Amino acid sequence: MHIDLGNGYCLRRFLYGDAISLAKHGNNAKIAKNLRDTFPHPYTIEHARAWVQHVKEHETKTRFAIDFGGEAIGEIGFVVQLDVHRFGAEIGFWVSEEHWGKGIMTGALSYVCQYAFDEMGLVRIFADVQARNEGSRRVLEKCGFELEGVMRKHVYKDEQFIDQLVFALVR
Secondary structure (H helix, E strand, O other): OEEEEEOOEEEEOOOHHHHHHHHHHHOOHHHHOOOOOOOOOOOOHHHHHHHHHHHHHHOOOOEEEEEEOOEEEEEEEEEEOOHHHOOEEEEEEEEOHHHOOOOHHHHHHHHHHHHHHHHHOOOEEEEEEEOOOHHHHHHHHHOOOEEEEEEEEEEEEOOEEEEEEEEEEEO
């Protein structure tokens, strides 16, 4: 699988060799501050290896590496929900700070959402975003996601409570 995003960027499946570049690009406090605590800072080669192993074993159909010039510089993926929520998924993404503002994530998000609807039969995709994360908010809005609500003081990160915004795209 190789999905061309233009300008040398693509989406592809994870490779075991991606851990080195994921650690290099993911070891950034500006990235970690907007993700869950399960994405630590510092983000080490050991964290990246464990993640790639997990994806290869459990999430090959729903997680994609964002590639630039043969190097994994970020990722995007979704988690299909369970029980009565089984036609929905939560989506998440990050990309190296060096590549912010280049439109990469908008293309990646558009493709992955269409894939989730068409190939996985999903009806709803949602994203939880910290209110301070302007970049992710803009990407979601560009891809047609709508703000559904604000969960006040729902996230505790960096020793403070932060509002969480819920965005969704419905087929």
